[in-house]
Amino acid sequence: MSTVGIIVNPNAGKDIRRLVTPATHTSDVTKVGIVRRAIVAAAEAGATRILLMPDRHRLAERAAEGLGLDGRDGRCSVEIVDEPLSGSRHDTIAAARRFWKEQAGAVIALGGDGTSRDVALGWPDAPLIAISTGTNNVYPSAIDGTSAGAAAALVAAGHVDIAVVGRRSKRVTVRIDDVVVEGDAERTVSRDDLALVDLAFIDAQFVGARAVRDPNTVRAVIAAVATPASTGLSSIAGRVHPVDRWDDTGVLIRLGHGGRRVRVPLAPGSFTTLDIAEVRPLALGESVEIAGKCVLAFDGERDVPVSERGRVTVRVDKSGPLLIDVDATLIIAARDRRFDEKQTTTPDPEADGAPHGH
Amino acid sequence: MDLPVHVQLDLHRRMVRIRLFEEAAGRLAESNRLPGFLHLYVGEEAVAAGVCGALNDDDHITSTHRGHGHLVAKGGDFNRMMAELMGKATGYCKGKGGSMHISDTSLGMLGANGIVGAGSPIAVGAAFANRYRGRGQVAVAFFGDGSTNIGAFHEAANMACALHLPIVFACENNEYGEFTPRDKTMAITDIVDRAAGYGMPGVIVDGMDVIAVHEAAVEAVERARTGGGPSLIEAKTYRFYNHHGVQNLGLKYRSDDEVAMWKQRDPIFTLEDRMIENKAATRDQFDAIWAELRAGIEAAIAFADESPYPTPDQIMVGVYTSMSGAN
Amino acid sequence: MADERKLAYVMAFNEAVKQQMEADPNVFCAGEDIGAFGGVFGTFGGLQAKFGADRVVDTPISEQAIVGLGVGAAVTGLRPIVDLMFMDFICVALDQIVNQAAKLKYMFGGDAVLPLTITTAGGGGLSAAAQHSQSLEALLCHIPGLKVVMPSNPYDMKGLMTACIQENNPTVMIKHKRLLGMTGHVPEESYSIPLGKGNILRPGKDVTIVAYARMANEALIAADELAKDGIDCEIIDPRTLQPLDTDLIVSSVKKTNHAVVVHEAVRFGGLGGEIASQIQELAFDYLDAPVTRIGAPFSPVPFSPALEQHYIPDSKTIVQGIRDVMARV
Ligand SMILES: Cc1ncc(C[n+]2csc(CCOP(=O)(O)OP(=O)(O)O)c2C)c(N)n1
């Protein structure tokens, strides 16, 4: 059995950032198209079972409609897994967890950084192809459904070895210890969380519309990936101290006076000067503690308020999802003549199995 | 610090005013003291409050059949509103319009509207005039999810974008048009999916979170005011009561669980809890605000009760504007 | 008759639709909230459960497309019933009604059949204000190609609705919102009342009252009142306004020599003007007094009950109007 799981986040690509920036909006029809192409390509490339995350927008249903992939007569089966729906990010988390249980050989996730984060929350070691359906994303990439579907199936079926094309990504591992007051009683509540790109400490009181709009509210950023080629929150670390996706380091940046002054595009096309008080490279596993009232922004989105008595312990480590290199997978498969018609499946003795440019 | 506390309190106040007005209207309707149809805004307060809180007094809004909330949020006077709902001469429309046509042009509120979809083209006209006069005013069209199925919405959206007008389309997506769920009447789930077709940005916000709505509205209004053109905000929200009136009358078009789930996300109580957690306000402070505004509502009911009905000779008054300048 | 079956106006409508849907698989209904919910006035209650969602269709809020759906389906062989919740909303769909439904046949040189029924609810009296209370029938009667009916009681409702559905031309069936609960004798078996045939609601000899829809009922009350003074009213309910049963009206006026036309619509430019002109042209020599029109003042329908009750004509207005006419003798 070679199982591919597909997650499509109906809410991705539609948030307030489209207003602040000239970012494009990703319609449901676009997402349905990508998923449908991924399904067809995965079935073609040898997936025997494709699992889809259910969603309130019925994207999965529409993507699979009329393809006739019902598992009969040797055809691949497409199933929408049965999970209770909340209409929120918990649907993604639940689907990732479910795909883990179902032993999916590869997961395709459509959405932004936040969607990849939710997949990692549900299944930390997911063998993942993360497709970006918006702009300003750092973790997922722009990959078409056809390539993604084929690569996912090739890996899931074992035709291409995940040990060769999968790479462990980094993440920001977060622990929050906070004090909750209930009447006269106090209790400490702890929770574990993660970001795949960066965690920012925002001087704010509300989660609100989630995007971080005011650069002056950013207190500190801890990044696993910091690329100067990005815009938005992740550009802060990127322009101060770049950290590649595959570098074995992270970085901590504190904002404040007395240090460098850096121009940063917090929104595409609009630059602001930020005062950088401290830049500190972080070794993998090195832990940092930051206390005090803030709202934590995970991968660019305000998410968790922390009280003045809260403590946040953070480290960058190498325990993110296993990212599948789609290009490499397809090249290996082509060299192995995986795309030839069935009768000629003998591997090419000339091919060494290593892709170009890897 | 992000949003100043006085702004938080202002948004809160707008929401509580709406809630109190609507709850009072609902009670009066239940005891048959209000004539006509009554479409209550309870549950959706964060949308009107969040958006109107981002507007100046001289900005314009157009509204819907569910229009009380918009007028209250724009600063509507309880006395004149309540009197209008009762059909009294002292009402905003002198008893001629009622709930579905309540308006205050001096506040830039260009009327609730009995015709679904009809407000949006009017907002386009207001936006046009605003740019024409060059005083930097903005127009906002409030509209329901259901109204985006009508031609008027599409024509308005397209024209606003073609003319690059200073307008914000503010959609209250409460998942139903009357008694029919959204998914039976459109093949899309998010109204913002329509925005791209006209060439404007569209964003979704949590319509039960006044801060989220407000943040989006500030961006959209700023964009419109500075020549950036139209945009669409879709607030996911829910009405707590029936399409019109208060009771569901045993109409099972929405499940009890669904209603209960949304009520748990009450926009006012969520904000209050958060502000208390943030130490931006205290429970006592909120209690005092409710008490003060409640007194205003009681006074408005008394005012409306004591107000006279219009006399029959008023029927023919106000059909035309006289050329001599009299009204 | 003691065992006469009684039915409400709204259920008479419902029964006509149901029977025609049973009789003809080409009949289907479409409109806002008419399916699962049965229509905001209950007019389509139970029909979706009986005939399924393919034949009783919940539409988006799209009046123009609703009528267009009816036009297109009718001209390609179905027999649609499309509902516009309130009569005021015909304005949203006027192009499809006036420029399309009414004219396709003629413009195609006669080569089109449009068995289309548009149903809607008109009239005031509910404090529903200016956009939910109008009586716009004159607008529709002015359009060649349309037929327009406005029943005043449950019996007529069922017979006329049946005729509308069976009719091979576009018809507009206007229910009166204030008559929905009115009960009366309605036979169970299917029957139809020919379009264009009026009805003598009450025979009399002194004055002819032409009144339809709710005003026909007000005229009945007025006639009882006037009878006490020895004024014997004959009430003609045309039932169909386009085509109009002019013969029936004129023959009545020739007998009574007095005519009063009553409608709820605004008096100026209302159907009363047309009816009065017909009487004047065809029975001038029989008239003992000018034909009087009773209708609403020239203003939108006001919201406040304090105003609306004076705005809409009622039995008292009619009594007064008739006294005035009789006094001119
Ligand atoms: C043109 C028109 N068609 C139909 C109606 C009847 N009607 C009144 S409110 C409503 C539902 C509107 O739904 P939506 O726009 O989602 O607003 P909501 O009531 O949910 O706030 C309908 C169909 C109307 N008033 N106008």
Ligand SMILES: [Mg+2]
């Ligand atoms: Mg709605």
